Amino acid sequence: MMTDGAARPGIHCRDVTKDYGTGDARIRALRGVTVDIHPGELTLLVGPSGCGKTTLISILAGTLDPTSGDVEVLGVPLPRLSKSAKSEFRANNVGFVFQQFNLLPALTASENVSVPLVIRGSSKAAATQRAAPLLQSVGLGDRLDARPANLSGGQQQRVAIARALVHEPHLLVCDEPTSAVDARTGQVVMKLIRELALSPDRVAVVVTHDSRVFSFADRIITLEDGRVADDQRVQPQI
Amino acid sequence: MYWIALKMLTGDRSKYWAIIFGITFSCVLITEQSAMFCGIMVRTASQIRDVHDADIWVMNPNVRYIDDLKAISDNAFLRVRGVPGVAWAVNLYKGGGQAQMANGNYQSVILFGIDDATLVGAPQNLLMGKIGDLQRPDAVLVDEAGFRYMWPDEPLHLGKTIEMNDRRAVIVGIFKAKRTFQTLPILYTRFSRATLFVPPYRRMLSFVLAKCAPGESPEVVARRIHEQTRLKAVTQDQFSWMTMSYYLENTGIPVNFGTTVLLGFVVGCAIAGQTFYLFTIENLRQFGTLKAMGMSDRRIVRMILMQALVVGSAGYCLGVGLATGLGMLMQTIRPIMSFFLPWQVLALTGVAVLVIVFVSSLLSIRRVVVLEPGMVFQ
Numbered sequence: 001m002m003t004d005g006a007a008r009p010g011i012h013c014r015d016v017t018k019d020y021g022t023g024d025a026r027i028r029a030l031r032g033v034t035v036d037i038h039p040g041e042l043t044l045l046v047g048p049s050g051c052g053k054t055t056l057i058s059i060l061a062g063t064l065d066p067t068s069g070d071v072e073v074l075g076v077p078l079p080r081l082s083k084s085a086k087s088e089f090r091a092n093n094v095g096f097v098f099q100q101f102n103l104l105p106a107l108t109a110s111e112n113v114s115v116p117l118v119i120r121g122s123s124k125a126a127a128t129q130r131a132a133p134l135l136q137s138v139g140l141g142d143r144l145d146a147r148p149a150n151l152s153g154g155q156q157q158r159v160a161i162a163r164a165l166v167h168e169p170h171l172l173v174c175d176e177p178t179s180a181v182d183a184r185t186g187q188v189v190m191k192l193i194r195e196l197a198l199s200p201d202r203v204a205v206v207v208t209h210d211s212r213v214f215s216f217a218d219r220i221i222t223l224e225d226g227r228v229a230d231d232q233r234v235q236p237q238i
Numbered sequence: 239m240y241w242i243a244l245k246m247l248t249g250d251r252s253k254y255w256a257i258i259f260g261i262t263f264s265c266v267l268i269t270e271q272s273a274m275f276c277g278i279m280v281r282t283a284s285q286i287r288d289v290h291d292a293d294i295w296v297m298n299p300n301v302r303y304i305d306d307l308k309a310i311s312d313n314a315f316l317r318v319r320g321v322p323g324v325a326w327a328v329n330l331y332k333g334g335g336q337a338q339m340a341n342g343n344y345q346s347v348i349l350f351g352i353d354d355a356t357l358v359g360a361p362q363n364l365l366m367g368k369i370g371d372l373q374r375p376d377a378v379l380v381d382e383a384g385f386r387y388m389w390p391d392e393p394l395h396l397g398k399t400i401e402m403n404d405r406r407a408v409i410v411g412i413f414k415a416k417r418t419f420q421t422l423p424i425l426y427t428r429f430s431r432a433t434l435f436v437p438p439y440r441r442m443l444s445f446v447l448a449k450c451a452p453g454e455s456p457e458v459v460a461r462r463i464h465e466q467t468r469l470k471a472v473t474q475d476q477f478s479w480m481t482m483s484y485y486l487e488n489t490g491i492p493v494n495f496g497t498t499v500l501l502g503f504v505v506g507c508a509i510a511g512q513t514f515y516l517f518t519i520e521n522l523r524q525f526g527t528l529k530a531m532g533m534s535d536r537r538i539v540r541m542i543l544m545q546a547l548v549v550g551s552a553g554y555c556l557g558v559g560l561a562t563g564l565g566m567l568m569q570t571i572r573p574i575m576s577f578f579l580p581w582q583v584l585a586l587t588g589v590a591v592l593v594i595v596f597v598s599s600l601l602s603i604r605r606v607v608v609l610e611p612g613m614v615f616q
Binding site for chain 1: 239612
């Protein structure tokens with residue numbers, strides 16, 4: 001599904017708007033967002049609560065449709081895809097890291113990491129086999145069989161990062177990956193994202209309001225009131 | 239994919255067992271009540287099935303069931319014997335009698351009078367005495383349950399006497415009979431003797447029992463008997479179904495049991511449906527995560543159906559097992575209780591469980607299918 005990332009921007013948004021509700025109850029969450037996000041760099045989406053960060057990342061991940069505007073992700077016009085085609089696109093191309101980790105509590109760490117592969121059709125044995133080295137790379141090689149309830153918040157987020165990367169997606173979206181962990185663990189999580197997630201053919205977008213992790217970014221896009229208020233390219237401090 | 243569904247299902251043990259409990263409870267109610275209903279229905283025809291030698295029952299055309307006694311001409315058996323394809327035909331008297339006990343009390347009994355010469359139609363499973371003893375003067379056979387009913391404090395033994403229609407009757411044998419619907423003692427004697435044990439009527443013959451000649455079909459011969467004698471002639475199986483159909487159509491038994499079965503079904507639907515729905519609601523975030531990661535609605539529906547099938551199967555096995563155990567226990571403690579579990583009851587319960595889990599999962603499926611994957615970011 002992916003087109004040539006080197007020739008085109010990884011994500012291409014033009015005049016994207018998103019309304020919730022109708023009539024008098026209508027709320028405009030995005031007001032004409034135009035932005036290009038490139039592969040090979042870590043892009044942070046920042047801004048105050050209610051500025052539209054989560055709405056924008058949901059549209060970029062293909063879990064929400066814009067009200068108007070053009071959205072092209074990895075060369076694919078996502079809003080024009082059918083529901084099932086969007087599911088297939090996400091299964092093949094998108095890795096997710098959520099604020100609350102969203103691990104399946106009944107599965108072990110390695111089983112959780114194998115879920116994206118299973119969704120793509122791998123057998124359980126093959127998927128968990130591929131999950132093991134990835135869990136080792138995030139420092140959880142000795143916790144393969146641990147369930148989320150027996151892992152700390154930081155460990156759970158590391159499992160979530162491994163799960164997001166196991167199927168080698170071309171787009172990684174992270175929603176507030178450090179907000180549910182302490183400051184020190186947050187640094188570890190961002191370091192892992194930077195080290196493991198960045199590659200020339202992968203677009204990495206992180207939504208955050210945690211200014212302590214800005215130093216990991218190559219680019220910081222600030223949203224305010226549904227618009228891009230600022231777009232800075234920065235030098236990572238790592 | 240299915241292993242994920244299974245782990246999600248069994249991950250929350252309390253919910254998992256609550257759903258299974260709902261289905262098990264429903265299953266026990268449905269199986270137990272249906273089996274009791276079948277047991278009662280089978281008992282209505284037990285006196286027919288206790289007659290082993292005959293293929294065909296011939297009777298008054300207006301008879302609707304075994305206890306609907308309408309006498310026929312005393313020489314009817316001779317006309318039946320003349321029908322081609324009939325090997326033999328004998329008299330059978332069936333009626334209600336009043337037995338006077340030694341202490342002066344009266345006891346209603348079911349009285350059978352079998353052919354004097356051949357004793358065809360006599361019970362097979364004798365616990366004491368011999369069939370041939372019926373040839374002795376005043377001789378009667380009584381069923382085991384009837385003996386215990388009439389003489390509750392005495393062990394089974396022969397030689398007890400009763401009076402019927404001012405005539406002496408001596409117990410010369412005790413047999414094991416299938417339980418009857420009316421639970422009255424069953425007495426067998428010779429036809430000539432039976433007609434003396436009850437007040438006289440113009441006609442005393444209740445049924446003619448007939449046997450087909452070798453190679454003849456009972457259905458064909460029965461039709462032939464009807465055509466030639468204008469009497470009703472049916473096979474043993476047909477007569478059993480006639481009797482059961484009568485009780486089904488003319489008593490409140492099916493409605494009473496049907497209501498309980500329906501209640502079991504509704505309660506099962508309510509408990510299992512609600513718990514399964516709650517289980518899904520509590521796992522919505524997990525389903526949302528799977529949808530966000532690209533799992534299609536179709537696969538999620540299959541996962542939910544699989545979860546429903548697993549709890550349904552577990553509930554069915556437990557429920558049927560419990561119901562069977564309960565039925566056997568009941569019959570051990572109180573043999574008078576009826577319990578008959580044919581495969582049709584198991585199939586009916588299985589279908590009911592399938593409907594319950596399907597209805598339960600429909601609510602959950604609807605909730606998950608309309609779920610927006612974007613909710614995982616909220």
